[in-house]
Amino acid sequence: MQTGFIGLGNVGGKLAGSLLRNGISLMVHDLDADLVADFVARGATDGAAPADMMRACDVVITCLPSPAASAAVMAQMLPLMGPGKTWMEMSTTDADEILRLGAEVAATGGVAVECPVSGGCHRADTGNISIFAGGPRPAVEAVMPLLKHLGRRILHTGELGTASKLKVMTNYLATVHLVALCEALTTMKAAGLDLATTYEAIRISSGTSFVHETESQLILSGSRDVNFTMDLIMKDIGLFQKLAEQGGVPLEVSPLLIDIMADGQRRYGARAQSDRIIERLEDATGLSIRADGFPTVLVDDEPEEEGYEVRRRTPVAAAAE
Template identity: 60%
Template sequence: MKIGFVGLGNVGGKLAASLLRNGHDVTVRDLDPQLVQTFIDQGASRADSPRALAEACDLIITCLPSPAACSAVMEAEDGIIAGLSEGKVWLEMSTTDDKELIRIADRVHETGAMAMETPVSGGCHRAATGNISIFAGGDRATFDRVLPVLTTLGRRVLHTGPLGSASVLKVLTNYLATANLCSLAEALTVARKAGMDMNTTYEAIRISSGNSFVHETESQVILNGSRNISFTMDLVLKDVGLFDSLARSLDIPLEISPLLLDIFHDGQEAFGAREWSSNIIRRLEERCDIKVLGEGFPAELTDDEPEEVGHEVHVRTQQATEASR
């Protein structure tokens, strides 16, 4: 199977590298020619346009920074849709809007091609090792067809249901991660201001009911001072904004989500759209005239788990749970 990959940014580049590392035939496309060249040097092929990539490949993957960027790549005159035909498959791995995803998927289906949404979760460090989690929305037949590729890209693959379901779950989980990050920024600042040892504080949270995936990962780069989580403030605003818009469309009167948007709008205005999201703690540091730092924490996260072939995660039902008793 020939695989085309469009979008070689922080996440996409690591996913594309996993495909190459595991022996797949990969053609790449990105607006940054230097990024493209690094993949050519690793054995990938180059496409002159999204359409040419789609014509040359059986499976076309997009991993782009926004719904608008993806729609532009898909629908341009020389875009991916123009190069699709019967039997090809499009995988959307971006964090996107479920309604826009379904609209584009309808256009893909008109060409005779198939569509799946497969956003990832778990951080760039796990994308780099093929140990990231993948949500897969779409019909079961298409899911079964692409599962061998998905288990190369990620360790845990969950079929979430029809198209749109994975996008909803992805923005939901990113919203939860952002809430964790903001609460950790406050907790770590309070600990520092109270004179606590920050290494001890990190361990206390880690072994307690206050622990979370975000603490075990992002708190480390916060306490190092690099704040380099390979995810930026503008992307947080995009993701939480998608979640907030979904909730408003369902007439749900959220209270926390608007506060998170206010916090990150303030952070973006103060530090810039491309500032690392973990540096949202700097708002509190500056107001309290302190630095929240520990000792011996890494500047960047690495995945210390060995790369493994992934597997499908099966949803446990009440009936199955009772049968196992």
């Protein structure tokens, strides 16, 4: 199928690269002409504009920084949608917005599938990232060949809107882990512990997490460049808080987390790298949360393989009496 990809930024560019690397006929578009030119030099076709791409492609994938950006692109593509056309939304977005746009797509006879990703830019770069796929089962199965090149582990989450809700939940948890790790590392430094030893103690214990095994390394090396900015964090944890409020859930950690990240933006800039949140505690204590021997860039050393679908656990049958 002729495939289009709109949004060649930190994540989108790596996802689109996985398609190109695996021989998918790819048309691309981005507001940054240099990013488009780089893909064209590697064998992609310049899509010119979203409407042109929807006219020419069977499937158009979007990976954009905000719900507003996705809506603007969809406004250009919708008049060209119809039977046989599929929109795959890989942005992290508002579930209400994906449902609104999905209904507009369905009204044309086209199909919408949401496919947000989780696992970091380094895994997006190697096709080893995880993907949540929301939409009707037949629609998800139709794009599964593309999903298997885009990511390693693919979970069909249910109908449209479910994947977006789960994605903001995972980003909320990742941010909780990040802030908690900043407090843990700073407290251990203040207590006189070696930070390289502290890293290993966390890694081999019940306190470990994906965030620790990736972002803690960038904090300790001083790089603090995870290719994810504070404005994106604020969007995602804000969407999670919205879901909680809609469900009447009286969260306590979430509002505090929003306040912490908002303070980080005030101090270091709205688009500062999210790992720079450690600097709030460095500023407050005068301590340097760094250690030798840690990388400045994350590299995925898991070999690239075709993705596969992750199946939900099924209830264990009751034992015979």
